[in-house]
Amino acid sequence: MNPEITKRRNFLAHRKAYGGGKGRLTIGFTCIADFRSFIGQEYIAGICRACEDYDINFINMSQAIKYSLFDEVDFLSHYSKKFRFMKAPLLDGLITWASSLAPYLTNEQIIQKFEALKPLPMVDIGYLDIPDITALRIDNSCSMELIVEHLVKKHSFTKIAFLGSKISRPHIERLSSFKKALKKFNFESESVPVFMSETLNEADIVRASEELFESCLTKQNSTNKIEAIVTSSDIIASTLIQFLQKKDVSVPDDVAVTGFNNQYQGITSSPPITTIDLEYFKRGYMAVETLINKIMNPKSKAQIIEIPTSLIVRESCGCFEKEILEAEETSENQKSMNISDDISEEEGRNFLSERINTIFPKENHERKEDLVNAIFEDLYEKLTPPKTLCWFRHFLSGERGNHFKAAFCQHKVSQIRSCLLALAGSNEEQRFRIENITSQLRVLCSVTSDYESNFRHESPYTFNNITQAAIHFASATTGKQMQSTLKTHLTELGIPGIILSLSDNMTTDLETSNVELILPEPSNYERISLPYRISDEANFPKSFFPQKERYSVVLEILYYNERYFGFSFMQMNTKNMALYDSIRALLCHSLYEIYNKAGRTKEHSMQLNTKKLEGIFSLTDKNEPFSPVTRLTLNTISSYLLEHIGEKTNLDKMSEDLGMNKTKLIRQTKAATGYTVQTLHEKLKMEAAKSLILEGKLTLSEIAERLGFQNSNYFSNVFKKNTGESPRFWGKKQGHRQQ
Incomplete structure (x- = not known):
């Protein structure tokens, strides 16, 4: 066994046996992700497997991006409540995907949020740099080298374009890595056509695809015509392929396309997309091991660990999957029709045309002729991949979707095999070649069936x-x-x-x-x-x-x-x-x-809604709506103060918990609300006091104690200062109004 694994296991076993009540290690995971794709799911699967293997507890604190009818637009403030659980003794350590919060917070705000969790041991799996936190990163350089090497060495492509996005740092880094990879293979990287969409929205990708098409794929620009397009995402690649199909550009026959990320879009695309597997499962697993190491050695220095990736070859670059090309015939030989060994090529073609008409009645005449020609070339030449396989790929592309039936496609393969063996007669070399092609066709059907199964059954909702x-x-x-x-x-x-x-x-x-x-x-x-x-x-x-x-x-x-x-x-x-x-x-x-x-829901609550918060914030222009930055600042500050509603205002602790300089905290609070931190906390306490008074379950002394006041007299004085009335009189008046 690996000595590092042994060391971790010994540490965990000793902790459970002699940990002084600490017992089994407990770790958490936090992110906001689109769990309709399998990136987040693979991360969690890797984390769960590692937790099982190392016998540690796991609390998943991640959140799905909002996309259902039940969802509220501002869900970040709700999700932020989970951060109060991210501490000892509930957790011994935390795996973070900090950059997953980038659509909702600025980088500075994200860093502050996670720095406030220190000294809790943490390991990050995103791209955002959090000071003193070890991070596992994608090796973009290695990834692009794998793609470019395959296109150049396997396919001998010399004219390659890049289609990416400006959406985030990783996408921009992939462009830089792509250019470095080109230089390694002696390409003039600066002259390579590059097109970048503003976002990953379909409309933006289509606009960038249109620019690429007009510049590099039209007949008018035949001198600049490209052979392959490298993209920074499977989402971009699949959208590009659909766009090109509408322009009568076939992938991979007219141009090859590669993706990045190994997402569902790459599997469900037609053809399936050659892509980079970012080893999400492995990264999730390694994050747990790295976190255990950090808990074992809390004073160890933070580091950036780059994880190697792997190339998944599919059909969009002109290849076939490895399992298809390496397939061998395993089924028993079926009986074939017998025809004479000394028939002429013309007679053989006529026989084959008749059989193809029967097997593929819905294909047009040109497609049927293409299959006959492909079969004859495969019989007399050792082509890799066989042309029959390429033809059948197009057939399966048309069959994919809700009506796809694997058994139907396998039956077509059996029919092809039967007539080909009849055509080969007793020629052992040709029969051997036919059996290999047939095996590849069968595996192609199986792989396509797997893709369809993934697409149908890996839905995020049952x-x-x-x-x-x-x-x-x-x-x-x-x-x-x-x-x-x-x-x-x-x-x-x-x-x-x-x-x-x-x-x-x-x-x-x-x-x-x-x-x-x-x-x-x-x-x-x-x-x-x-x-x-x-x-x-x-x-x-x-x-x-x-x-x-x-x-x-x-x-x-x-x-x-x-x-x-x-x-x-x-x-x-x-x-x-x-x-x-x-x-x-x-x-x-x-x-x-x-x-x-x-009757358990009260009109007034200690959890103040947005209107109540806006009502007590003193803005210069009362009609001026909150800006996104102001709203985030208000959410952060007010949420913290509400969570500490029963405590005295402690600026030192608050600034430390929020990971914010105290002077900056005071300044931002004043700018966003018009109040000092202490005054804002007092006003929030008064709103909470009103809710508790209306609930009628607590005495004034109990309310004062719950809200952190020294005694009921002091509480009454502060309440009257803010409302103009004593708590008792205010409560009676509200009771009369409700009647």
């Missing part, structure tokens, strides 16, 4: 089950009905269990949450009386899992219409985060309706 669950959740009118629905559909959707913790206050004060449901139900020996009050969510969910068992769970914050219900931990089975997010959305909508019916 639509039928989700739809059924939505109907049942919508009909639940009581807590018991909701729990019963949850029990039923979690099983159907392949989620083994859940720990559900809810709060009557509907606030971000999650310490007031009560565990109301545990599935599967604990044994009699481990049974916990429900509801169970959580004294400190940082120790959650360790309290509810037997110490001897490893757990792997997904953390979801429960919210709806800016109201917070608490949180849940769902046991992981599938690596598809969109499924858990869908359950969260359905569950929260149901909870909101149940809370409303039971």
